[in-house]
Amino acid sequence: MKKYTFTDKKDTRSGFGAGIAELGRSNPKVIALCADLVASLKLDTFIKENPERFIQVGIAEANMIGVSAGLALSGYIPYATTFANFGSGRVYDQIRQSVAYSGTNVKICVSHAGLTLGEDGATHQILEDLAMMRAMPEMTVINPCDYNQTKAATIAIADYNGPVYLRFGRPVMPIFTADDQKFEIGKAWTVNEGKDVSIFATGHLVWEAILAGEILEQEGIDAEIINIHTIKPLDNEAILKSASKTRCVVTAEEHQLNGGLGDAVCQLLSRNMPTPVEMIGVNNSFGESGTPAQLMEKYGLNAKSIVESVRKVIARK
Amino acid sequence: MDSKSLALQVRMKVLEMVHHANASHVGGAFSMADILAVLYNEVLTIDPQHPGDPHRDRFFLSKGHACSALYATLGLQGFFPLEQLDTYAMDGSMFLSHTSHKIPGVEISSGSLGHVLSIATGVAFAAKLKKTTFKVVCLVSDGELNEGSNWEPIMLAPQHKLDNLVLIIDYNKIQSLGFVKDVIDLEPLRAKFESFRWEVVEIDGHNHEEITDTVTTVSNNKNGIPKVIIAHTIKGKGVDYMENTILWHYRSPNIDLYNNALKQLGTT
Ligand SMILES: Cc1ncc(C[n+]2csc(CCOP(=O)(O)OP(=O)(O)O)c2C)c(N)n1
Ligand SMILES: [Mg+2]
Numbered sequence: 040m041k042k043y044t045f046t047d048k049k050d051t052r053s054g055f056g057a058g059i060a061e062l063g064r065s066n067p068k069v070i071a072l073c074a075d076l077v078a079s080l081k082l083d084t085f086i087k088e089n090p091e092r093f094i095q096v097g098i099a100e101a102n103m104i105g106v107s108a109g110l111a112l113s114g115y116i117p118y119a120t121t122f123a124n125f126g127s128g129r130v131y132d133q134i135r136q137s138v139a140y141s142g143t144n145v146k147i148c149v150s151h152a153g154l155t156l157g158e159d160g161a162t163h164q165i166l167e168d169l170a171m172m173r174a175m176p177e178m179t180v181i182n183p184c185d186y187n188q189t190k191a192a193t194i195a196i197a198d199y200n201g202p203v204y205l206r207f208g209r210p211v212m213p214i215f216t217a218d219d220q221k222f223e224i225g226k227a228w229t230v231n232e233g234k235d236v237s238i239f240a241t242g243h244l245v246w247e248a249i250l251a252g253e254i255l256e257q258e259g260i261d262a263e264i265i266n267i268h269t270i271k272p273l274d275n276e277a278i279l280k281s282a283s284k285t286r287c288v289v290t291a292e293e294h295q296l297n298g299g300l301g302d303a304v305c306q307l308l309s310r311n312m313p314t315p316v317e318m319i320g321v322n323n324s325f326g327e328s329g330t331p332a333q334l335m336e337k338y339g340l341n342a343k344s345i346v347e348s349v350r351k352v353i354a355r356k
Numbered sequence: 357m358d359s360k361s362l363a364l365q366v367r368m369k370v371l372e373m374v375h376h377a378n379a380s381h382v383g384g385a386f387s388m389a390d391i392l393a394v395l396y397n398e399v400l401t402i403d404p405q406h407p408g409d410p411h412r413d414r415f416f417l418s419k420g421h422a423c424s425a426l427y428a429t430l431g432l433q434g435f436f437p438l439e440q441l442d443t444y445a446m447d448g449s450m451f452l453s454h455t456s457h458k459i460p461g462v463e464i465s466s467g468s469l470g471h472v473l474s475i476a477t478g479v480a481f482a483a484k485l486k487k488t489t490f491k492v493v494c495l496v497s498d499g500e501l502n503e504g505s506n507w508e509p510i511m512l513a514p515q516h517k518l519d520n521l522v523l524i525i526d527y528n529k530i531q532s533l534g535f536v537k538d539v540i541d542l543e544p545l546r547a548k549f550e551s552f553r554w555e556v557v558e559i560d561g562h563n564h565e566e567i568t569d570t571v572t573t574v575s576n577n578k579n580g581i582p583k584v585i586i587a588h589t590i591k592g593k594g595v596d597y598m599e600n601t602i603l604w605h606y607r608s609p610n611i612d613l614y615n616n617a618l619k620q621l622g623t624t
Pocket of ligand 2: 531
């Protein structure tokens, strides 16, 4: 197992803040919008340096999506920012009609996704957004795994012409990807090569998959760990290649089992190469208040449950 | 062609389209036909040969269900061959029965109500940022103002002093299954907009001179205030059995009613 160490921990949303600050300096077409959550989205630097390219829309997410579509029609690259809950379900129809169908180049960048926003509880803990956005034609869906990858993704999507849903979060997490990485939309990253099982993980679960890989190594199980940061378009090639080698798969995401990464992988495999799959995710329930670690433990979204699923799926080979 | 002849042609074309396709929403198309004819004939500068010209004036239709009138106006103005409208609302046609951005001259898709004023606000903001001077005109319907999403840009536009934004309300007093005043009374509508810090003008939405003068005047007035034109209109305007009736929001004319309507339009 390849060694991953970290010297620093940061939140992925700060990676977004750093990325958009850099874009503010390098790309005059980028405009940031926010629905009254400037500090939560780490926009302070961008706003300080580019006050004329920031729109505070107030607590009005529907309007933010529409205004963004208008800016995109005018040749700008709007980054519409809020919490994941309010940037997906609350404005689904706005995104569907004015962004995805109309083909406007809007980047919807959302923080506080999933259980790990912690104390705010069930109303804010959106666990269905990947499913909604994945189902939407024309939408690109990205869920990076640490600060560096989020920063790189934030910068990379400006060069892609089309709607993007970029999802990140609140908790501080180990920084284990390279700080000079080039982010390629739709290109999976092989964290560790292995032969016994494929673990496809996204977002905060990638670090957990690495921890699981270390435990499995001690049991003599050689896990291949692949970071699927782009849920859509899915890197079919990487997934099929890995599964054809290991013949069994575990998926891991901070999302409902319904409609997320696991479903996408199962769809791909069942049509091309039926393979035993175990899925880590939230099983058809809402979240609740708690610390991120407590919640991830309670809902089975950590290294321990990945290890258990690996044992189970290997037995099914 | 003057705007009055254009409006007449638009109504006749719409009638043909909705009859042929057995489609809805003729009432809302007729209530805004005069506004569209004046905008495209007298007020807006948009070259039908170059609908993507960055300096063009922008027109945004929010009440996408009534797109037949916009399609007819664009077709008659030469944005695409008029005979293409024979496919309106038919299988495989690009002329969907709700506004599609795939049609030359259409800025954005609409159909789900309450979306487009936000988009026009974004365009007006971008125009200011780029220091461009084209007009930004957005047309919404009255029932559509029930949608809270409209009131978000109505709050935002004055905050950014978007005096280049002109909102026109097709105030035909009827929504899908009832009179506006019985569903959610919008009155006092002028006072609502004034209290939101908009400049308000009320006009007869079928009087071409009034429409021309008002839109031209308000869009030239760079006073830091967004403008709203409350256009009092008649749903189904131009055909007696359609005028002011709830029924003709959805109904499509059969052959007898179609001929009757054509005759009425032809003699006005
Ligand atoms: C969000 C949304 N809800 C409902 C509808 C269905 N609908 C289509 S037209 C209409 C009534 C429109 O009335 P009004 O806004 O007054 O338009 P007009 O009178 O100009 O036709 C409704 C409810 C819709 N298109 N969009
Ligand atoms: Mg109406």
